Amino acid sequence: MKNKIIVPLIAAGAVFITSCGTNAHYVETGGNRNIVSVGEINIQDYIQAANTMTGELLASGALDRVKSPPAILAISRIVNNTGKQIDTDLLIKKIRVALLQSGKAVTTTTFGLGGQAEDPLAKGMQQTTRPADFSLSGKIIQLNAKAGDTTQATYSFQLSLTDTQGLATWEGEKEITKIGTRGTVGF
Amino acid sequence: MKIKIALMFAAALAVAGCHNSMNSVQNAQQVGQRTMISDSRVVSDTGLTRKVGVVGINTAMTPGGFLKVQVELLNQTRSLQTFNYRFEWFDANGMQINAPAGGAVAAEIDGGESKFINAVAPTPASKDFRLKLILGQ
Numbered sequence: 001m002k003n004k005i006i007v008p009l010i011a012a013g014a015v016f017i018t019s020c021g022t023n024a025h026y027v028e029t030g031g032n033r034n035i036v037s038v039g040e041i042n043i044q045d046y047i048q049a050a051n052t053m054t055g056e057l058l059a060s061g062a063l064d065r066v067k068s069p070p071a072i073l074a075i076s077r078i079v080n081n082t083g084k085q086i087d088t089d090l091l092i093k094k095i096r097v098a099l100l101q102s103g104k105a106v107t108t109t110t111f112g113l114g115g116q117a118e119d120p121l122a123k124g125m126q127q128t129t130r131p132a133d134f135s136l137s138g139k140i141i142q143l144n145a146k147a148g149d150t151t152q153a154t155y156s157f158q159l160s161l162t163d164t165q166g167l168a169t170w171e172g173e174k175e176i177t178k179i180g181t182r183g184t185v186g187f
Numbered sequence: 188m189k190i191k192i193a194l195m196f197a198a199a200l201a202v203a204g205c206h207n208s209m210n211s212v213q214n215a216q217q218v219g220q221r222t223m224i225s226d227s228r229v230v231s232d233t234g235l236t237r238k239v240g241v242v243g244i245n246t247a248m249t250p251g252g253f254l255k256v257q258v259e260l261l262n263q264t265r266s267l268q269t270f271n272y273r274f275e276w277f278d279a280n281g282m283q284i285n286a287p288a289g290g291a292v293a294a295e296i297d298g299g300e301s302k303f304i305n306a307v308a309p310t311p312a313s314k315d316f317r318l319k320l321i322l323g324q
Binding site (some may be wrong): 029030031032044047048050051054055056058059061063064094097098101102103104 | 249250251253255271286287289290291292293306307309310311321
């Protein structure tokens with residue numbers, strides 16, 4: 001009699017654990033509960049790098065030195081020198097959005113590296129052309145160090161803002177270092 | 188005698204190897220004058236408040252008209268503390284301004300160390316701010 005009650009209860013418990021025991025849940029992007037991995041750039045790293053460099057660029061006043069504000073920005077090459085394939089727009093788009101929101105710069109989508117337009121349709125629609133005031137180029141570098149089971153990775157985010165005279169009027173660098181034992185992730 | 192020497196050696200090693208506190212010096216006659224803010228707009232969790240305190244907050248305007256905030260923190264303990272911080276920005280009406288690149292920043296502060304953290308407002312319309320400090324894991 002006792003077994004007749006206990007066995008279904010155990011079965012029901014097992015079903016509950018397997019069906020509802022999934023650990024998947026939403027977290028805030030860039031928040032404290034995001035996964036931290038040493039071997040790759042996490043979303044919070046892109047956010048932090050974009051945040052720091054946008055703040056530095058706006059504080060420098062470099063974008064204010066144009067004849068007719070807001071400044072026109074063209075996006076140049078962003079070199080990926082890390083061990084992983086990354087989409088550099090994870091960094092650059094955040095900076096573009098922040099600069100647009102600030103009212104200090106707008107980005108051209110009809111003029112890009114090698115004459116390639118980011119938005120070909122917009123290039124066809126374009127009636128007037130205002131040359132870009134600045135070009136934004138950069139590099140992302142990964143530097144690894146190891147001691148025993150502990151691995152350290154430093155990601156260096158570098159950006160240069162070049163004016164029409166070919167001079168880098170602003171340059172920014174943000175380094176993010178992460179440390180951990182092999183095969184581990186943190187929060 | 189041998190035990191005594193060994194104990195002293197171990198103690199010296201412990202002091203030299205595990206001491207994380209920091210000493211710092213600065214010029215007595217400060218040239219720059221900081222515009223200190225009287226009210227506190229810092230939200231911190233209780234675990235961190237006991238360890239890392241806010242010494243002062245000062246603000247300035249950038250040439251482009253952006254509000255710049257600098258917060259001085261002091262680690263009141265003798266050990267390294269890790270924490271995350273995040274600035275939130277508000278316009279003249281108290282409405283929060285959504286910053287696209289406004290995530291939490293991980294930072295650390297040595298024992299006894301005084302450290303500055305700073306941020307620039309995302310738009311010239313940002314008139315106020317709030318700083319959130321969370322104890323690291």
